Amino acid sequence: MVALNQTINWQPPEIGSGRFGNWLEDVKEWSLSRDRYWGTPLPIWVSEDGSDQFAVGSIAELKQGLYEHEDGRREPVSAMAAEQIDLHRPFVDRIVFEKNGKVYRRTPEIIDVWFDSGAMPFAQYHYPFENKELFESRFPADYIAEGVDQTRGWFYTLHNIATVLFDKPAFKNIIVNDMILDETGQKMSKRKGNLVQPFEIITRYGVDPLRWYLMASTNPWLPKRFDAKGIEEVHRKFFDTFLNTYSFFAMYANIDRFDPASIPVPIAQRPEIDRWILSRLYTIVERVDQRMDNYDITQSVRPVAEFLLDDVSNWYVRRNRRRFWREGDSQDKAAAYHTLYEVLLTLARLTAPFIPFIAEEIYHNLRTEEMPESVHLCDYPTLDAARKALQDPELESRMATAQRVVRMARALRNETRIRVRQPLSELVVATRSAAALQAVQDMRDIIQEELNVKQVTASEQPDALVTRHAKPNFKTLGPRFGKAMKQVAGLIQSWGDAEIETLTQQGSMTIVLEGETHAITPEEVEISDEAKGDLMVSREGNLLVGLNVHITPELEVEGIAREFVNRIQNLRKDIKLDIQDRIEIYAAATGKTAMALEKMGSYIMVETLAIRLERTLPDGVSPTEINLDTETFPVYIRSVKE
Numbered sequence: 001m002v003a004l005n006q007t008i009n010w011q012p013p014e015i016g017s018g019r020f021g022n023w024l025e026d027v028k029e030w031s032l033s034r035d036r037y038w039g040t041p042l043p044i045w046v047s048e049d050g051s052d053q054f055a056v057g058s059i060a061e062l063k064q065g066l067y068e069h070e071d072g073r074r075e076p077v078s079a080m081a082a083e084q085i086d087l088h089r090p091f092v093d094r095i096v097f098e099k100n101g102k103v104y105r106r107t108p109e110i111i112d113v114w115f116d117s118g119a120m121p122f123a124q125y126h127y128p129f130e131n132k133e134l135f136e137s138r139f140p141a142d143y144i145a146e147g148v149d150q151t152r153g154w155f156y157t158l159h160n161i162a163t164v165l166f167d168k169p170a171f172k173n174i175i176v177n178d179m180i181l182d183e184t185g186q187k188m189s190k191r192k193g194n195l196v197q198p199f200e201i202i203t204r205y206g207v208d209p210l211r212w213y214l215m216a217s218t219n220p221w222l223p224k225r226f227d228a229k230g231i232e233e234v235h236r237k238f239f240d241t242f243l244n245t246y247s248f249f250a251m252y253a254n255i256d257r258f259d260p261a262s263i264p265v266p267i268a269q270r271p272e273i274d275r276w277i278l279s280r281l282y283t284i285v286e287r288v289d290q291r292m293d294n295y296d297i298t299q300s301v302r303p304v305a306e307f308l309l310d311d312v313s314n315w316y317v318r319r320n321r322r323r324f325w326r327e328g329d330s331q332d333k334a335a336a337y338h339t340l341y342e343v344l345l346t347l348a349r350l351t352a353p354f355i356p357f358i359a360e361e362i363y364h365n366l367r368t369e370e371m372p373e374s375v376h377l378c379d380y381p382t383l384d385a386a387r388k389a390l391q392d393p394e395l396e397s398r399m400a401t402a403q404r405v406v407r408m409a410r411a412l413r414n415e416t417r418i419r420v421r422q423p424l425s426e427l428v429v430a431t432r433s434a435a436a437l438q439a440v441q442d443m444r445d446i447i448q449e450e451l452n453v454k455q456v457t458a459s460e461q462p463d464a465l466v467t468r469h470a471k472p473n474f475k476t477l478g479p480r481f482g483k484a485m486k487q488v489a490g491l492i493q494s495w496g497d498a499e500i501e502t503l504t505q506q507g508s509m510t511i512v513l514e515g516e517t518h519a520i521t522p523e524e525v526e527i528s529d530e531a532k533g534d535l536m537v538s539r540e541g542n543l544l545v546g547l548n549v550h551i552t553p554e555l556e557v558e559g560i561a562r563e564f565v566n567r568i569q570n571l572r573k574d575i576k577l578d579i580q581d582r583i584e585i586y587a588a589a590t591g592k593t594a595m596a597l598e599k600m601g602s603y604i605m606v607e608t609l610a611i612r613l614e615r616t617l618p619d620g621v622s623p624t625e626i627n628l629d630t631e632t633f634p635v636y637i638r639s640v641k642e
Contacts, residue, residue, distance in 0.1 A: 001027070001163045009173040011295045012221045016174075020151045030160065032112050039110035041092045047102040054097075054104070058129065059085070065095040118157025121170055140168055143295065145175040148221065173295045176221045180214075183227040196226055204228075208355035209235045215354060216305060219298045238305050239358065241313045242347070246362050248317060249340050252324040255580065258337045261368050265335040267390060273446075274339040276399050277316045279392040280307060281343050286383040286391075288350060301354055304347070312343060315403065319446070325579060341366065350381050401436050402443035405429055405545055406450045412536045412547045413451075421566060422559035426455045428535065428546040430462040432501075436542055452562075453547075454555075463497045465546040466529040466537050470495040470503075476524045484513060492525060500527055560593055560630055561600035565607045567626040571637050572608070574624075584612040586623070586636040593630050611640060 002024050010016025033042050045065075046053040056062050062085075066074040077085065077095060085091070089110075097104040116123070121139055125131040140162065146154055155174070162170035181187055182194040189195065201210055205228075213234045218224050252258075267275060284307045291300040323336040348363040352375045363375035372378050383391075409427055413420060427447065429440045440447065440458040448456045459465070472489045481488045491511045495503075503509040504527070508519040531537040535546035551559070568585060577583065585608065589597055594615060597604065601613050617623055623634035 001159060004163055004167075004169045005159065008169050008171065009295060011173070011175045012219070015148065015151065015176045015221065019148070020155060023152055023156065024159075030112075032115055033107070033109035034112050035108075036110050037089060039113060040116055041087070041089055042107055042109045042111050044107045045097055045104035046107050047104050049102065052102065052104075053107075059087075062087075062092075062095065065097045068094045068096050114153060114157045115161070117154050118161040118170075121158070121162065122165075139166070139170075141171040143173045143175070144171045145177060145220075147177050147179075151176075175295055175297065178221055178223045180224045180226050183225055185223070185225050196228075201228065201231070205231045205235060206357075208358045209239055212238060212301065212355055215297050216301045217298075237309060239355075241309050242358065242362070245308070245313050245317055246344055246365070248324075249337075249344060250365065251579070253337060253341075256329070256333070256337070258341075260338070260341050260366070261370075262334075264338040265331055269331070270335040270339060271332065272395065273316065273319060274335055275390075275392060276395050277311065277339060277343060278390045279396055280311050281346055282383055282387045282390050283393075283396065285346065285350060285381045285387065289380075289382055304351060308347065310403070312347075316340070316343075319450075327580075346381055348375055349378050352376055352378075353380075397435070398439040398442055399446075401439035401543075402446050402450075404540065404543060405440060405447055408538045408540055408543065408545045409451050409453075409547050412538055412545070412549075416536060416549050418549060418551075419559075419563075420452050421562040422452070422551065423555045423562075424451070424453045424548055425550065425552070425555065426457060426548040427451055427453045428457045428459055428465055428548075430459040430465050430544040430546070431542050432460060432462065433542045451547075462539075462544040464532075465535060465544055466531055466539075468497055468500045469493075469528045469530060470500050471526045471528070473524050473526055477520075480524075481513075487513060488518075492520065503527075556592070557596045557599055560596035560628060561604055563628050564593065564596065564626075565604055567628070567635070568604075568608045568610075568637060571624060571626075571635065575637070577639055581609065582640045583608065583610050583637050584614075584640060585610045586614045586617045586621070587633065588617050588623070588635075589615060589631070589633045591631060593628060593633065610637075 002021070005016060005021060005024055008016060010020070043056040044053055045056065056065075063076075063078040065077050067077050067080060068074050074096070093106055093108070095106065121141065122128070122135055125135045125138075127135040144158075150156075158170035162168055179187065182192075182196070184194075186192065186194060198210075209231050213231045214220075214224070216234065216238075217230055267278065284303050287303050288300050291297075317340070320336055320340075323333055326333060344362065345366050348359045348366065352359040352363070356376065360375050363378075367373075405427075410420065418424070429447075431437050431440070437458055437460060440456070444456045444458070448454075470492050472485075472492045474485065474489075477488060478485050488511065491513070495509070499509055503520065503522055503525060508521050509525075510517050510519055512518075529537050529539055529544070531546065534548050534550045536549050537544060537546045539545075564587070568583075572581075572583065585604075587593075587597060597613065597615060604610065605613055617634060617636055621636045621638075623636040625632055626635050
């Protein structure tokens with residue numbers, strides 16, 4: 001049993017090698033009999049003188065006995081009708097055998113019910129009496145799952161019986177579940193009043209969000225604190241994003257009568273961002289396949305959620321909206337449709353085992369006539385040669401660097417409370433990594449658009465942006481150097497860029513104290529950056545970004561225009577205009593806002609699909625007050641259909 005256990009893929013492995021493995025190493029004798037009435041009768045017949053016993057192994061053998069009536073009369077069991085024969089007590093207790101001049105009666109015990117559970121792999125097929133090929137094709141089981149308390153229960157009885165009978169494990173893979181606790185970490189019980197009713201949760205949130213939450217929140221073999229707020233967050237971040245992304249695609253695809261069965265634009269002819277999202281898609285498919293093969297459920301679903309939110313929704317769709325709502329047909333628009341269609345269809349198939357209902361709904365809305373009727377009849381996505389060819393690790397790496405730069409710079413905007421709609425003059429990205437530097441240069445236009453800056457500069461000299469300062473961590477260094485700490489502090493504080501760079505890149509920096517050399521680690525030093533000029537700076541790993549936050553009058557005007565466009569787009573939604581409707585805009589703005597409308601009028605009209613932009617209101621209309629940081633003023637818009 002110990003040797004066979006080592007062939008099983010346990011999740012987590014430490015349960016198999018530890019709790020279960022230790023139990024096997026010191027296994028106790030298993031008494032199969034129980035002194036109870038209800039249960040599977042122990043099929044052992046003992047002679048009345050107690051000198052002999054034998055086991056009955058089949059109904060055919062049982063029919064060789066005699067049924068003893070209450071009046072003492074005996075008749076062959078084989079002469080009885082099939083429906084009269086009952087394999088339970090009290091019927092079997094009245095069957096006796098006569099052998100070699102002795103009478104044998106069944107021992108009164110029943111079999112331990114754990115034996116019943118451990119026998120289920122073959123008992124369910126009535127093996128060995130029938131279904132031999134069926135049983136052998138399905139044994140050992142590919143996978144089982146149960147609670148951690150079953151290490152001495154079901155897991156053990158399955159393993160024990162399979163080892164004795166077949167010299168094989170009963171299962172190849174196993175996921176061990178731990179307890180679901182309340183939100184404070186307490187065990188749920190009626191007495192404590194902290195029970196969560198599953199059907200109330202399902203009614204409120206749906207089964208798919210509950211299922212995804214349980215899989216994504218923590219590994220199943222860890223205790224899980226159940227908090228309904230977590231389901232709400234999963235619903236908002238993952239499910240709303242999935243459905244909104246599909247709705248975005250469907251809305252424009254219906255307008256343009258997109259046919260997914262049409263000949264797609266060759267991948268090589270699609271824009272770089274299309275090739276990137278397809279590469280990311282099949283990298284995620286590969287990762288999910290690998291982790292599913294290893295029965296690592298949590299690490300299978302998390303990458304899907306991150307991909308959908310960070311790469312598909314917040315990056316690809318947001319950056320490509322114009323390609324979808326641009327009027328007319330073009331190869332570029334067709335490429336965008338085919339790319340997003342492939343992403344959504346693959347995600348529906350990829351998530352089907354985890355969220356079967358929502359995946360089915362999205363698949364049903366995307367499928368063409370030649371596809372299987374249900375997503376659950378489709379092959380699961382795998383990385384075949386054609387999809388492998390779509391992977392471009394170098395492109396993914398470059399785009400990841402761009403995303404990282406954008407995230408860091410947006411954090412600086414948030415820190416200074418400058419909205420992304422407000423243009424800024426320059427972003428400087430400094431790094432000593434040649435690969436990162438090249439990525440910034442290659443992705444310069446994307447970074448510039450994402451951050452709404454006029455210029456992106458890539459630099460090999462981080463020290464041109466900041467002055468770095470080193471300060472000793474007295475909590476870690478004090479116990480180490482004691483009375484010499486003051487001298488050590490002086491040495492560390494004297495470090496310049498070169499010494500700090502050595503510390504961060506090589507993992508240590510040496511100091512000489514009274515003739516002895518000591519290695520100082522990054523954990524023992526606090527490093528800070530002091531920005532130069534008008535820059536706000538942020539450092540992460542090998543990247544340093546500097547954002548010029550000085551807003552010139554020209555930049556301010558452009559920012560006001562962008563804020564105005566945002567308010568007009570919201571008004572369009574409020575009055576339920578179709579996305580392709582043309583409008584007229586009337587805005588009674590003054591001061592800086594009026595200046596922005598005059599200078600940026602063409603931009604505003606293009607962005608809002610306006611054919612007219614006036615700075616006085618028509619008579620007899622009911623305008624809407626809108627608020628910009630510069631002023632509050634009335635605005636009226638109407639469709640040109642009116």
